[in-house]
Amino acid sequence: MGSGAGVTLTDVARAAGVGESTASRVLRSHGSFSSKTRASVLEAAARLGYVPNRIAGTLASTGSKLVGIIVPSLANIVFPDLLRGANSVLGKAGFQSVIGVTDYDLVGEEALISSLLSWRPAGLLVAGLEHTPRADAMLRGAGIRIIEMLDTDGAGIDMVVGFSNRDAGRAAARHLIARGYRRIGYVGHDLALDLRAAKRFEGFRAALAEAGLQVAGQMIAPVPSSIAAGRGALDRILHETPDLDAVYFSNDDMAIGGYFLCLSRGIGIPGELALFGHNGLEVARCAPQPLSTIRTPRVEVGEASARLISSDGPPAVVTLDFELIEGATT
DSSP states (O other), rough: TTTTSOOOOOHHHHHHHHHHHHHHHHHHHHHOOOOHHHHHHHHHHHHTEEESSOOOOOHHOOOEEEEEEEEEESTHHHHHHHHHHHHHHHTTTTTTTEEEEOTTTTHHHHHHHHHTTTTSEEEEEEEESOHHHHHHHHHSOSSSSEEEESSOSOOSSSSSEEEEHHHHHHEEEEEETTTTOOOOEESSTTTTTHHHHHHHHHHHHHHHTTTOOOEEEEOOOOOOOHHHHHHHHHHHHHHOOOSSSSSSSSSHHHHHHHHHHHHHOOTTTTTEEEEOOSSSHHHHHHHSSHHHEEEEHHHHHHHHHHHHGGOOOEEEEOOOOEEEESOOOO
């Protein structure tokens, strides 16, 4: 749990070799100080992950009931499900959540982390394990419970709650291989931004390689995931690689777009082309042919993460199970 009491102004002043009043003036951009002193204080603050306290005096010591939750997007149901699970637990425990959305931008996440930590919340829930160096320093120095969600493929700062995205990708590939598919393509969205989708694709490729196969063609749309992006990307990959017999999509949104393209073109599913998604969304289950996919425990991750806010246990990883859904599209 961070460094216990969090990084203080005293810590920054000591690291910069100046007095607290000088460090305070620099950080508030108020009063006189040399450029060398300013550089020294700012460097120390960034290195230590110092965040100014917006709540002064006795109010800060009474115990905050705020919990920050930072997610990449609200564009599909995945993250609202996560928030629903977290809020159901936090509300009953008397906490109030404050939500920030990064749009898959790590620099934007860094700004949100700084803003939320400045209010000295009781805890902070963030999606994913990857952060900018400054964000990582702020989280490690926060002195509160930090819960990183939805990914266990990597080292966490404090508490980690989620599942292995690489294993989810492997499971998808093994399912398609077991069904006899050999010319398997991939359709995804921006993997440079969605790092968990990138890990799934990595696991998928690894499982294909174990079977002596490789991705027969791929199309990655340089945009956020959406039904429209999935439809357009499948159209393009079939134009370039028309002999595919199955396609693995980065998520269900993209896969449903591919499903709609097949319906519009009269492409038989799964006879001519098998489709496999990720997340297990309701729309995928309710399609005329339910999508083959992996159901992720989004609500459960939110609930488990929220329960850890008041925990005083040591850093740990909580792994939840995903479920492979054998739908009608493979």
